[in-house]
Amino acid sequence: MPEQKKTVRVAAAIIERDGLFFATQRGYGPAKDGWEFPGGKIEPGETAEQALAREIREELDTEIAVGEKIVQAEHDERGFHLSMACFLCRVISGSLTLKEHEAARWLRLEEIDSVDWLPADRIVVEALKNRERKRT
Numbered sequence: 615m616p617e618q619k620k621t622v623r624v625a626a627a628i629i630e631r632d633g634l635f636f637a638t639q640r641g642y643g644p645a646k647d648g649w650e651f652p653g654g655k656i657e658p659g660e661t662a663e664q665a666l667a668r669e670i671r672e673e674l675d676t677e678i679a680v681g682e683k684i685v686q687a688e689h690d691e692r693g694f695h696l697s698m699a700c701f702l703c704r705v706i707s708g709s710l711t712l713k714e715h716e717a718a719r720w721l722r723l724e725e726i727d728s729v730d731w732l733p734a735d736r737i738v739v740e741a742l743k744n745r746e747r748k749r750t
Contacts, residue, residue: 619695625666626653627703628684628738629710634720635742637729641716644692648732651700652715662699673715676708685741689734700738 628651629636638652654669656662663680670678680701687698712718719729723746726739 619690619693621695621697622691623656623662624653624696624698625656625662625669626651626687626698626700626735626738627666627670627678627680628700628742629670629678629703629705631705631720634722635726636710637719637721637726637731638712638715639717639729640732641712641714645732647716647730648735649729650732650735651738653698656699663701666699666701666703670703673713674708675711675713677706678703679706684745685738687734687737687741689737691733696734698734698738700741 637649640646640648640650652670652673653666654673656665666680667678670676680703682702683699684702685700687700689696710718721728723742726742731739
């Protein structure tokens with residue numbers, strides 16, 4: 615029987631403003647330098663939405679409004695399974711100050727592939743592209 619991997623539950627913010635999406639570059643850990651939608655682990659007793667608001671407050675010193683869930687990205691990492699709830703968000707207050715990331719960019723959908731996304735975040739990028747195709 616295959617070994618059961620531990621599941622790590624996280625939430626990610628797809629922060630959108632004027633048709634641009636906020637991408638961050640990891641500044642630490644095994645995925646350092648990879649690009650991602652910001653967020654973090656869901657703590658026991660938290661909803662994905664609560665975790666996301668807390669993580670963005672901690673990592674980016676910004677308050678967000680968490681909106682529609684876009685995708686539940688499932689990805690097997692080395693040693694664990696990542697289950698990532700991804701929500702469309704908008705900034706309520708704050709200026710997205712980088713505390714843990716090395717860099718950030720606002721990307722139009724047409725240029726969203728210009729950064730090296732982490733594997734789970736590629737699933738989110740495809741979901742955004744599919745969502746846009748359905749709208750046009």
